[in-house]
Amino acid sequence: MRLALRGGRLLDGAGDRGVHDLYVRDGVIEGLDLxxxxxxxxxxxxxxxxxxxxxxxxxxxxxxxxxxxxxASGLAAAAxxxxxxxxxxxxxIPVVDGPGIVADLVARAARVEGARLRPAAAISKGLRGxxxxxxxxxxxAGAVMVTxxxxxxxxxxxxxxxxxxxxxxxxxxxxxxxxxxxRDGGVMNEGAVSxxxxxxxxxxxxxAVMVFRDGEVARLTGARVHLAHVSSRRGLEVARWLKAGGxxxxxxxxxxxxxxxxxxxxxxxPVYKVAPPLRTAADVExxxxxxxxxxxxxxxxxxxxxxxxxxxxxxxxxPFGIANLEVAFPLxxxxxxxxGSLPLERLLWLLQDGPARVMGWPAPRLEPGAPADLTxxxxxxxxxxxxxxxxxxxxxxxxxxxxxxxxxxxxxxxGRLVHGEG
Amino acid sequence: MIGAAxxxxxxxxxxxVARRHxxxxxxxxxxxxxxxxxxxxxxxxxxxxxxxVKRVPALQGYTVATLFFEExxxxxxxFERAARAQSADVISFAAGSSSLKKGESVRDTLRTxxxxxxxxxxxxxxxxxxxHQLARxxxxxVVNAGDGRHAHPTQALxxxxxxxxxxxxAGLPPAERARPFAGxxxxxxxxxxxxxxxRSNAELFTLLGGEVVLCGPAALLPRELSRLPGVHLTTDxxxxxxxxxxxxxxxxxxxxxGPRRLPSLAEYVARYQLRERHLEVAExxxxxxxxxxxxxxxxxxxxxxxxxxxxxxxxxxxGVPVRMAVLYALLVGKR
Numbered sequence: 001m002r003l004a005l006r007g008g009r010l011l012d013g014a015g016d017r018g019v020h021d022l023y024v025r026d027g028v029i030e031g032l033d034l035x036x037x038x039x040x041x042x043x044x045x046x047x048x049x050x051x052x053x054x055x056x057x058x059x060x061x062x063x064x065x066x067x068x069x070x071x072a073s074g075l076a077a078a079a080x081x082x083x084x085x086x087x088x089x090x091x092x093i094p095v096v097d098g099p100g101i102v103a104d105l106v107a108r109a110a111r112v113e114g115a116r117l118r119p120a121a122a123i124s125k126g127l128r129g130x131x132x133x134x135x136x137x138x139x140x141a142g143a144v145m146v147t148x149x150x151x152x153x154x155x156x157x158x159x160x161x162x163x164x165x166x167x168x169x170x171x172x173x174x175x176x177x178x179x180x181x182x183r184d185g186g187v188m189n190e191g192a193v194s195x196x197x198x199x200x201x202x203x204x205x206x207x208a209v210m211v212f213r214d215g216e217v218a219r220l221t222g223a224r225v226h227l228a229h230v231s232s233r234r235g236l237e238v239a240r241w242l243k244a245g246g247x248x249x250x251x252x253x254x255x256x257x258x259x260x261x262x263x264x265x266x267x268x269x270p271v272y273k274v275a276p277p278l279r280t281a282a283d284v285e286x287x288x289x290x291x292x293x294x295x296x297x298x299x300x301x302x303x304x305x306x307x308x309x310x311x312x313x314x315x316x317x318x319p320f321g322i323a324n325l326e327v328a329f330p331l332x333x334x335x336x337x338x339x340g341s342l343p344l345e346r347l348l349w350l351l352q353d354g355p356a357r358v359m360g361w362p363a364p365r366l367e368p369g370a371p372a373d374l375t376x377x378x379x380x381x382x383x384x385x386x387x388x389x390x391x392x393x394x395x396x397x398x399x400x401x402x403x404x405x406x407x408x409x410x411x412x413x414x415g416r417l418v419h420g421e422g
Numbered sequence: 423m424i425g426a427a428x429x430x431x432x433x434x435x436x437x438x439v440a441r442r443h444x445x446x447x448x449x450x451x452x453x454x455x456x457x458x459x460x461x462x463x464x465x466x467x468x469x470x471x472x473x474x475v476k477r478v479p480a481l482q483g484y485t486v487a488t489l490f491f492e493e494x495x496x497x498x499x500x501f502e503r504a505a506r507a508q509s510a511d512v513i514s515f516a517a518g519s520s521s522l523k524k525g526e527s528v529r530d531t532l533r534t535x536x537x538x539x540x541x542x543x544x545x546x547x548x549x550x551x552x553x554h555q556l557a558r559x560x561x562x563x564v565v566n567a568g569d570g571r572h573a574h575p576t577q578a579l580x581x582x583x584x585x586x587x588x589x590x591x592a593g594l595p596p597a598e599r600a601r602p603f604a605g606x607x608x609x610x611x612x613x614x615x616x617x618x619x620x621r622s623n624a625e626l627f628t629l630l631g632g633e634v635v636l637c638g639p640a641a642l643l644p645r646e647l648s649r650l651p652g653v654h655l656t657t658d659x660x661x662x663x664x665x666x667x668x669x670x671x672x673x674x675x676x677x678x679x680g681p682r683r684l685p686s687l688a689e690y691v692a693r694y695q696l697r698e699r700h701l702e703v704a705e706x707x708x709x710x711x712x713x714x715x716x717x718x719x720x721x722x723x724x725x726x727x728x729x730x731x732x733x734x735x736x737x738x739x740x741g742v743p744v745r746m747a748v749l750y751a752l753l754v755g756k757r
Contacts, residue, residue: 191646192646192649194646195615195644195646195647196621196646196647196650197550197551197572198550198569198570198571198572198573198618198621199550199551199570199571199572200571267554268550268551268552268554268555269555309527309529309530310527312527312528312529312530312555313527313528314528314547314548314549314551314552314555315549315550315551315552315570316548316549316550316570317549
């Protein structure tokens with residue numbers, strides 16, 4: 001199988017490589033401007049060709065909640081969003097807490113057209129926070145990360161043990177840093193808006209307290225701890241302090257925490273209900289500053305699909321989560337890059353080299369021999385978000401109808417065109 | 423009898439309210455003028471209720487549905503009486519008696535109810551925001567009868583109606599029609615955090631020109647509410663009562679307050695029960711209010727609740743005319 005991506009501007013972490021025809025053969029990049037017969041041509045003229053994005057944080061709901069998402073729909077959604085490797089979270093039914101489930105996911109994903117599945121496994125059995133999983137067996141079965149994401153690990157001793165095992169095994173630990181008792185029954189950010197609306201609040205202190213614990217345990221054990229979906233100024237300040245002190249932590253932020261605030265909840269629409277919650281404009285400013293100054297290491301989606309019926313329950317009953325794999329790049333490009341507050345190169349870094357570095361994977365490059373995981377971006381054409389056309393089973397989105405630029409028009413994974421047309 | 427009822431002239435439609443508002447969800451977007459108009463309509467309705475035939479044909483042909491996802495016999499009956507006194511048909515839906523199951527969305531429930539073709543839905547729900555959600559989905563009008571901790575606007579309206587009348591009778595009529603509480607202070611005492619009554623009253627009394635002091639134990643008194651214009655907070659009941667024109671005690675719902683929030687009920691009673699001595703530091707005419715039902719000798723001493731300054735029974739009585747005015751304003755405006 002040989003592909004040519006013709007006439008695109010080649011951008012990767014090494015810089016602007018100019019306008020070229022990029023050739024792909026048998027799953028790897030073959031070279032530039034080689035000519036010769038190809039099986040498929042992809043028109044990239046006037047567009048940007050760049051390594052496919054890496055998402056270290058997606059809820060694919062498979063097994064057990066296929067009504068929300070499954071491997072096929074989730075990996076197709078990721079491909080449509082320009083993603084190559086996607087780390088799937090372990091809070092499925094049953095929980096990904098044994099090597100058999102990991103192996104089954106890997107085997108089934110190999111038969112699915114779309115992004116590459118890189119499964120995470122649970123820290124505790126059943127995500128109950130009581131018993132450690134067998135981290136070595138999970139890693140051997142193909143898990144690339146351990147996390148109880150969706151549920152904070154309340155027991156600090158258990159978290160420490162997990163970090164000790166993970167450090168020895170070279171596994172990445174991803175946290176869900178919220179203190180459960182401070183979070184209490186909170187369904188949105190605690191502050192002037194939650195008090196005005198009479199909705200139970202989840203204070204930023206719940207995040208800051210747990211980021212501190214998670215970071216100190218990382219320092220104590222030497223485990224590489226990725227602080228998922230940091231949402232607040234205070235949480236990020238604590239993470240900065242930890243990093244400055246040499247703790248082996250990295251920081252993830254999400255597209256929704258970078259673009260939405262708790263003011264959205266004035267609509268009482270559970271489409272905005274997410275954990276950790278949407279914070280204030282000051283928090284958004286702080287997270288955006290962190291993208292520029294290096295406090296943030298990666299942007300992960302925390303893609304968390306639910307059915308429309310679940311999201312049309314009341315604010316107390318509706319589940320937490322926003323499905324965003326298919327809008328992440330256009331959203332961030334339009335709001336941050338097109339407005340001049342973030343250079344394109346930096347946004348790409350946070351979606352490519354940043355997450356690769358967090359995982360200890362090679363930085364993705366447009367060089368001969370590198371895996372052919374590529375995305376073609378149209379930075380010019382403006383299109384309205386239309387959730388009904390999502391590949392994800394979650395067709396509702398906070399950004400419905402918003403005009404965005406920067407759409408991924410083609411995605412190549414392992415040398416195959418998995419999104420867009422040849 | 424119907425003929426006699428028909429001779430009672432219907433009140434002038436509060437046209438401005440009807441034109442500007444399809445729903446009553448909270449007081450967001452409501453002007454003091456809109457509220458003054460509603461309160462005046464309620465006065466006319468109160469006169470209707472003193473007649474031998476307590477019924478006008480104003481809402482004949484309309485259907486009002488009461489959707490109560492949370493128990494409240496008193497509020498539901500008050501709304502149903504208000505609808506029937508204007509000859510509307512009434513449909514009652516109580517979640518407890520329905521097949522409402524976990525996982526069924528609020529929207530699914532509405533779809534079912536909408537088949538009954540009501541013109542107006544009176545909604546109570548344990549979650550804040552459900553009336554807003556329903557208002558997005560239905561062509562009918564929505565009246566919020568209490569949603570979680572968020573709002574209970576008809577309670578605030580009947581409190582304002584009651585207090586305005588009591589002040590007038592005490593020789594203190596409002597100086598301005600649309601700002602009847604200018605220069606007045608209302609102290610609200612109790613579990614402010616969990617109280618939709620406190621939030622709606624704070625919103626409405628300040629809209630009508632008054633000042634509101636919210637008072638309660640620190641763990642139940644959200645600091646952020648002090649950002650609302652005209653609203654002050656204090657944990658000291660003596661300070662809250664000082665120079666107040668009315669003292670309103672909130673119902674303590676013991677089931678909501680575990681020992682992590684409140685050390686004991688005795689501690690609450692000792693520090694936050696409204697007593698005679700609080701009236702002594704308030705204005706000489708100060709009134710005692712409570713949204714009911716009262717936990718006697720918990721939030722307020724029986725002496726005060728049953729005393730000459732108590733408006734508690736008048737608050738209950740005001741419920742029907744005020745709700746009549748709300749239903750009338752929202753339905754007749756759509757005609």
